[in-house]
Amino acid sequence: VVKSEVEPLAWRDGALHLLDQRRLPHEVVWLACASAGDVAAAIRDMVVRGAPAIGVAAAYGLALAARGGELSTLSEAAATLRAARPTAVNLAWAVDRMMAVAAPLAGAPARTVADALEREAVAIHQEDLEANRRIGAWGAALLTGGSTVLTHCNAGALATSGFGTALGVIRAAVAAGKSIRVLADETRPYLQGARLTAWELQQDGIDVTLITDNMSGYFFSRGEIDAVVVGADRIAANGDTANKIGTYTVAVLAQRHGVPFYVAAPWSTVDFATPDGGAIPIEERSREEVVEATGIDGEGVMRTISIAPAGIAARHPAFDVTPAELITAIITDRGVAEPPFESSLRRLGG
């Protein structure tokens, strides 16, 4: 079985252990979360990020809350976790699925509820890993050997249970013997491309070259990009897709240059309750993340520096919406949906 060297979370000794992604690639540090509050804070602060991974983390958060033994505690934990980040639907999906297991157990012994929720969280975790592998298998068939694939942000092992969606497609293609070269957008302000995608592909020995977000247009215009594969935080019923800020721009460039633009995501990312992209809430994060950058100095000490004048105004929408018309195909664990997505997604959902 193809796997990545990298896993962002582990359930061990009754605690959720999270690889602190704020400190990668400079330091490999694990944080233990012993409560749902710990997990919600870790999601909010981006210790763990990536739509599938925060769904799995939230599930474990509820398994931890269930130990409290009271359904009211569990409901509060569910609300806190759900509110940690608004855009990725996988978070709400995982919370809903966990609460659907808890509901019929109202009045049961605390231990019974806790055991059931732990089993469900482990199942969500395991299913996400399997979904990633199926996404990889479907998607690998779409990539041609010898091609250069652009990706944005990190939809990799670190964003999931350990294989990746967009990077899972690339991993599976490489495992199938195809020669793939990856161009990774650095993905400001949080630098998930420079810190996470570059690192995890380097760990796995996959050919990766880092560029700044404003360079992809240059490489498109020179015919040096053959395909784009990105992840998703929420896919509306019509195929409109929310993903990390900057994804929309990449899709516009891909269309102009006739380059296929693929979205890879587990089925839990598809939200039929959201008719189109206009209904997807876009998280606005703090201006500090825009006026700062984090890395290591010459002595290997991690530092956050300010890159702009003091007091400057800044905006920080953390996601944008790529309209369905710019998407060539959506690669899910249930198969590949092609336009028109309204019907192809319904069929896969069938």
Place this chain on the structure above:
Amino acid sequence: VVKSEVEPLAWRDGALHLLDQRRLPHEVVWLACASAGDVAAAIRDMVVRGAPAIGVAAAYGLALAARGGELSTLSEAAATLRAARPTAVNLAWAVDRMMAVAAPLAGAPARTVADALEREAVAIHQEDLEANRRIGAWGAALLTGGSTVLTHCNAGALATSGFGTALGVIRAAVAAGKSIRVLADETRPYLQGARLTAWELQQDGIDVTLITDNMSGYFFSRGEIDAVVVGADRIAANGDTANKIGTYTVAVLAQRHGVPFYVAAPWSTVDFATPDGGAIPIEERSREEVVEATGIDGEGVMRTISIAPAGIAARHPAFDVTPAELITAIITDRGVAEPPFESSLRRLGG
């Protein structure tokens, strides 16, 4: 007369003083250049940058070289300065203009040559400032009060003799009583937007909001950008325009959203010897600039940090080409050229 508080260079006491733009906005430090070699190094290392400003700096570099008194010294200095950066044609233009003054003086006393070249450099400097003001006057008429203008990189006072091309247009519109809000792309990797544009507009009290380069698509898609104004490093005879990496992407987005895309540049940026964008040399700078960022830490100490895993491959094209078809108008000191540029630029040149 409208002016900016900011000037990037000054000729004083027989030396060229350069505001060290690598250290802005964190530290205001001036460097004195006493030789053409000093000036060439300052251009290469981006102490001074911006197509018009490096043209003016190179002119003073030759004025310094002329003191050596020998035409061969002058020719060597010209070659060194011309090679300092390849993309901006203003550099070659200023060197050519200085050498055209020197050529008929072959055999004249050293002092005569030196005086003539100093006068010519001062003239180039002064004319650039005047050209900026005329660009501002032409361009301000194109901006509507109450609009939000996106700009990329720094085509401001710091990139010129002290008023700016793209930012000169904005300054002139504001001076004419129009309410203009500026969105400034941070412009990785060198962060000219975050460090220089944000700073100089803040100094002048112009409303500016900083965004990362991958965010403009979001604001375009929400109808929150009314116009784009950028500078240029070289404008080919057909209107194709080389400018800071990322400009092409902004132009593609502007076209998709029906937003006017203006290029503002002094006439010396127009290069009839370059038929189209394919003939413009694109400088590829070092990977270090991509894997690093510079700013100040919490104690106000300037630091360069690494933001990516050690040993990662990176690419760094420093410019890209925006095809003429994406440009609404080119604003020069001789007037505004509209498509088709092949003929409109010729007419202005006539």
